[in-house]
Amino acid sequence: MEAVAVIDFETTGLSPAQGDRATEIAAVIVEDGRVVDRYQSLMNAGVRIPAYIEALTGITNAMIRSAPAAGEVMREVSDFVGNMPIVAHNASFDAKFWDAELARIERSREQDFVCSLLLSRRLLPAAPSHKLGVLVQYANLPVAGRYHRALADAEMAASLLLRLEDELRLRHQVPRVSVDLLRQIQRTSKAQLPTCLAAARGKTSG
């Protein structure tokens, strides 16, 4: 599979449209079946983190006060990621914060997001749930650190992505996994998945 950037945001809440802002971001570059580069930073958006979010993530208002400005961090991380395809767990969440924080520095993205949550529902249908932490346990993936910290979650989402790639190669006998195939799978209905995988098997093997 071509190189991708797996990202994860920690934020003050669920919706940038409701005034929520990012507090931390991590991006890990996955290439040739492994993580080859990492970026992580807390970010100060000048907003207060609610107490229950401090408890959830361990990211406190004191930590954010001494962090670099959000715009500075977003410039760095968007340069780091470049035009690589971006992967995130529940990508609709990270994509709306990515877009909202980039818009504040008058940048916009060109690439699509790929969603490891949607892919997991298709490729690991027997998992008891498709929360990142449950999938890590279910697939025996290494716990990379504290859950709800950006770098640990991005590393674990990267491990999950590689596990999904293995699932396609070994279980479904897809000879070559591409980002384009992942995009197809995540928008394919459960009923149409066998047809989609059969086409992927045939595309490069005969």
Next chain:
DNA sequence: TGCCAGGCCCTCTTTAGGGCCTT
């Protein structure tokens, strides 16, 4: 004033409702 996310998925569906998942 009172409201307050939203995209995806499943099903007892499609003229809809409710759960999952992210912080």
